[in-house]
Amino acid sequence: MPAKTEKQLTRKKNPKFSSMALISSLPQFPDTRISLRLFHNVSNASEIRSKVAQLPYAIIDARSICSLEQVYSAIYRALVESKYGKLKTKSLHSECLYSLSATSNIGEAYKNFGIKDDSQMLLVIQIVDKDQQDLQLQGDEVPLNDENLSQNCDMTFIRKIYKLNEFHSTSTIEISRAVVNCIQLRGL
Amino acid sequence: MSEEIVSRVSNYLTPQVPFKAIAQGAEAVVFTTNVHPYLPAKDSNNKTYVIKYRPPKRYRHPSIDRSLTKHRTLSESRLLAKLFLIPGLKVPQLIACDAYNGYIWIEFLGEDLPNDAGFSNLKNFLWMFAPSDPYDPIVKETLIKVGEQIGLLHWNDYCHGDLTSSNIVLVREGPESWQPYLIDFGLGSTSNMVEDKGVDLYVLERAIVSTHSLFADTYKEWLMHGFCQVYKNNGAEGEKKLKEVLNRFQEVRMRGRKRSMIG
């Protein structure tokens, strides 16, 4: 319970924290704060994309995201790899994006999960212990939850990138679980 | 359980993840916790998760030990991931895998049986019915389903490697209905070899004969009914492969008998 009060306080103190953001930390990494925000109708993706390398975020095209479980599972993997000195990319943020991928090819990970010039839905991951910077992203921030992810994602594309074309189930829950398996085992 | 293992695990998990040991095998230690490694608490309230940990073995060279741990942790996780994709096959969901450190998180299955009959694995389940109603229709239905699970596993060319009646967990699906799940794929493999399948069947048969000898013939019949059905549903190809598996099962059984007569 105290943890919750603390989170609410942080939110109030810092006006830049949108109330729609999901802010949390994972049990094994209590000092690492994870902020997740979801934007629809993004109109300046190409501008964001041009400077994405300098931004302290992982910016994900939400078309490839069907559940919170998928996102958190990848972040968990990135944090574990970071803690034990196994990062495959240059930062924790890029590792989060890479961790979403089903293959070990970093270029492919960016192609499948990175922001594109015409991206309209973006999931912004920030892993920090300091305050969030201004994003200057133009779009509508919407609550980040499973409904907003699953109803707008591109299931056909997700099946393709995780090689689940043959998978018998059409339920998002089941697909999400199969995706988690791919995330946990990529490249090992 | 050794103090050293407990302190290692508690360091790894941090105080945010309280855990409880439930089993110690030759190779792995199994814990439960109510904390999900990454899902927000509200989505995972009151659920239990299994953490399977392979501690380092001091008698092995450290670098060999690390690579063996990684290999085995991964092999079990990969198998769970592949089996999850097979329609109808029931295995626990893999939640996380940290192969470097030897940790796997999986979904906890099963429950405590009524009247202190223990955890709902197949062994305890059969014990529960033995005194009153060993041939209860629920027992029959459940054993047929167990046979189906093994049939699905083998038909898809996977083997379990340690198919005892404690490695089959029953998940309640209704007041009178249980769905068997196969657990512990630590010794599992992809295999199209009839030998491995014959051995799986033999191991389970021995487990049932040794704990429930009075009813074993009927139990085996129900199991094999479910098993064969899966193969028979696959046409001529299925019938052919079924014959091969059953023949080898018989051979393994004969070998086992000879061995026990000599030894």
Ligand SMILES: Nc1ncnc2c1ncn2[C@@H]1O[C@H](COP(=O)(O)OP(=O)(O)OP(=O)(O)O)[C@@H](O)[C@H]1O
């Ligand atoms: N997913 C699960 N749900 C519920 N209980 C489980 C699960 N996985 C393991 N257990 C419990 O823990 C015990 C040991 O687990 P498991 O068989 O995977 O470990 P092991 O070290 O390989 O054991 P053994 O060598 O004795 O077969 C099981 O018999 C079961 O009671």
